[in-house]
Amino acid sequence: MSARLTATGPATILVIAKNPVPGRVKTRLTPPYTPQEAAALAEAALADTLHMVLHIPARRRVLALDGPGLPDLPDGVPGPWLPPGFDIVPQGSGGLDERIATAFAHCDRGPALLIGMDTPQLTVDLVAGVGRDGHDAWFGPAADGGFWALGFADPARAASLVRGVPMSTDRTGAIQRRRLAEAGLSVSDLPELRDVDTAADAAEVAACCPPGSRFAATVNAFAKAGR
Structure with a gap:
């Protein structure tokens, strides 16, 4: 059984994403x-x-970004889609497991939650307890067998618990969740969400996005154009 680091305050929020280049x-x-x-x-x-x-109340907001022009971004920002308030860090090299571990390495001591760019239906309420509910870890399963969120009360644990997990398979989430349990962590399971991978996913996710969603508006505009 590992020593526990009880999370009692706002988390660092990590968003791992690709620069949206055609x-x-x-x-x-x-x-x-x-x-x-x-x-x-x-x-x-x-x-x-x-x-x-x-x-989301947060200690810090970090965008771990992959794509052309990084880390030397013109004017310090990758595009008009980025609002102020984020620290931008490069993802680093290697597979997705390595890049996730690298993202967590940018965190100071204290709870940290990593989410992806594929769940625009996400709302604040779904992650409201992260960093404040006394758990060691948080896990958000994805409908395709992966995961959309992963968090640690102690982000230093991420390297050993994420590296080596096979990514982009229908067992990725189950393997990652099992690793957390086998490490003796108290895990809070977040609701299952659907990633946007296919056109069918896009239509389904757009239908459950909150009002004002840019993603839903874009899907609907393409649908009207016959896409």
């Missing part, structure tokens, strides 16, 4: 979408996520 993001959306349309959907999803994060 041909590099959401390639499984093409077809029916063009690479430019897929990038527009990715940008809208990322913007929704970042603006939602602004409403």
